[in-house]
Amino acid sequence: MKPLFLNPPTFEDFDGGAGARYQASREVTSFWYPTWLTYPAGMIEGSRVVDAPVQKLDLADCLKIALDYDMVVMYTSTPTLAIDVETARTIKKEKPGIITVLTGPHVTVLPEESLTFAKGAVDIVCRGEFDYSVKELCEGKEWEEVAGISFLKNGAAVHTADRAPITDLDALPFSAQVYQRDLPINEYVIPHFKYPYVSIYSSRGCPSRCIYCLWPQTITGQKMRTRSPENVAEEVRWIVENLPGIKEISFDDDTFSADKKHATAVAKLIGPLVKPKGITWTINARANCDFDTLKVMRDNGLRHVVVGYESGNDQILKNIKKGITKAQALEFTKNCKKLGLSVHGAFIFGLPGETRETIKETTAFAIQLDLNSLQASLASPYPGTEFYAMAMKEGWIASDSFLDATGHQKCVINYPHLSNQEIFDAVEIFYNKFYFRPKYIAKSIWRMIIDCEERKKLLKEGAQYLQYMKKRKETRM
CATH class of the missing domain: 3.40.50.280 (Cobalamin-binding domain)
Incomplete structure (x- = not known):
């Protein structure tokens, strides 16, 4: 067929x-x-x-x-x-x-x-x-x-019988080749990535135990399986030689840095391929990756890391089995800044233990980190996750629909002490307090002054953001 x-x-x-x-x-x-x-x-x-x-x-x-x-x-x-x-x-x-x-x-x-x-x-x-x-x-x-x-x-x-997880990831084809064959590569954009970009995986699975994370608990497993560094390098070589104009490669592994030996081996092989072409790369990293590993990756073309900070409250981090403390996250962020790495932070509002006070704490923590960019999501208890089982048991799920009529996230979590409306509203407050700071505005203006492409990009994104927030208010829960 x-x-x-x-x-x-x-x-x-x-x-x-x-x-x-x-x-x-x-x-x-x-x-x-x-x-x-x-x-x-x-x-x-x-x-x-x-x-x-x-x-x-x-x-x-x-x-x-x-x-x-x-x-x-x-x-x-x-x-x-x-x-x-x-x-x-x-x-x-x-x-x-x-x-x-x-x-x-x-x-x-x-x-x-x-x-x-x-x-x-x-x-x-x-x-x-x-x-x-x-x-x-x-x-x-x-x-x-x-x-x-x-x-x-x-x-x-x-x-039928369960299918065992794939152990030989090197036997799989290169996703980048299918992108070239079938998809309009220049139409894909992630705001905090260089454009145009391509996304590939060097592994499947994640050893972390975060209760909300979907793929490791349902599809890929909580044991990390890796492609050989040589196989990853061959796909990167193919991208460099066959996708002209690509400025960045995203390794979208759940946690690229989980296997430090593998991460550094990949870095050392792809550095000589991408650096002469001015191509950079990005990873998803946990906020406990050490300075030396970050430095090896930076020296071989790593530009940007995407990090799930999730919360600025240590008890919530324990509740969700994040395995990382605020102190570790602060140290990691300082190391990234020392190395000149850009950081995009991901936060989640509405996780178990969330209160009005922890929302304020997370907002203050994000401002203290002073990241290059960030995003805030609403806690979503997807079936198959430990978070879902917990939410069902405690009666926290207030809706069967995760989306509103326009496709934007709804808050389905409702706690006795904190309503889903309050959690929903926390996202806008969080964004406004972070992005409308004088320091962040000044940095953005400077970027627009020295780089016309950056100016076009930021103005376009700013207009989209304001339009999104307008829609969000119109469809307020």
């Missing part, structure tokens, strides 16, 4: 594909690559990846494309499941014989419930890593013999 790998249409500027950790429209236009879809696509002849939100395709456009394929594989999420099921239903109406497949954390955790909810619109759900499951289905293997899938037969759910 010839498969179409589809990131389906949802909301305008909706970043919800197989690469986004929080499926939502963001404050400023942001698009991650649908990286998870590219691996099986790269292994199957005649396949194609379509990213509807980025390519500005509506459902009618996707239907026309789907008619040329035998199977449609979509990565779905808890926030978009209902929309994605309706997309599958519409495709099957147009071409009844097509096989529709859903993948992703939600259907991994709730396979039978997802199939029942779909009411015939979805033929198969893949549980866990779906690279080889889809490949085997397309090769014509009997469904009962394909590990890691669930489907309905005579009205009853059939669950």
Whole structure:
């Protein structure tokens, strides 16, 4: 069978594909690559990846494309499941014989419930890593013999044996090659990355135990598996030689720095490839990465780190099993500044233990860190996470919908002592106190004065941010 790998249409500027950790429209236009879809696509002849939100395709456009394929594989999420099921239903109406497949954390955790909810619109759900499951289905293997899938037969759910996590990551194709083949690379943008950028993985899984983090608890596991440094370097070499104009490579591993030996080995191999071309790279790092490791990476082209600080309260950090203290986060940030590394901080409001006082504490902590940029998300208890189990047990979940009518995050967590409305409002207060400081404004103005491209970028992002905040007030919970 010839498969179409589809990131389906949802909301305008909706970043919800197989690469986004929080499926939502963001404050400023942001698009991650649908990286998870590219691996099986790269292994199957005649396949194609379509990213509807980025390519500005509506459902009618996707239907026309789907008619040329035998199977449609979509990565779905808890926030978009209902929309994605309706997309599958519409495709099957147009071409009844097509096989529709859903993948992703939600259907991994709730396979039978997802199939029942779909009411015939979805033929198969893949549980866990779906690279080889889809490949085997397309090769014509009997469904009962394909590990890691669930489907309905005579009205009853059939669950084949679990598929073991992939151990040989070097055997997978290069996602960057599929990007070049199928996707408009210049349409992908992350505000704090250099543009244009590409995103790749050097590992799967994460050894940390954060209770809210979705992928390690549902798809990739809490044991880190790595590609060989040589294999990673070969993909970087291919990018440098075949994607002219790329200015930055993002390693979107859950925690690139978790295996320091691997991180430094990769750095030393890719440094000679990227530095002569002026290409930089970024990583997701924990705020306990040591100075020496950071320095090796910086010396080999690392420019920017994305760090999940989450909260400025030590008790909340303990509650969520972050494994890092405020003191460690401060030391890490100081080390990054010593090395001239840019830092983007990610924070979450509404985690267990949140109060009006801790919200103020986190805001003050972010200002103390004085990062280059930051983002704030609302705590989202996705099924399959320890946070979800905790929230269900305590009765904290106030809504079944994680999104509002425009695709932006809603706060579904409601504590007896702190309402979901207060948590929702905390995000705007947080942004205003951080971004409208005289110090930050002065730095931004200076960047615009010395760099015309930076000026265009900041003005565009500023306009998007103000428009987003206006919408947010209009759709206030």
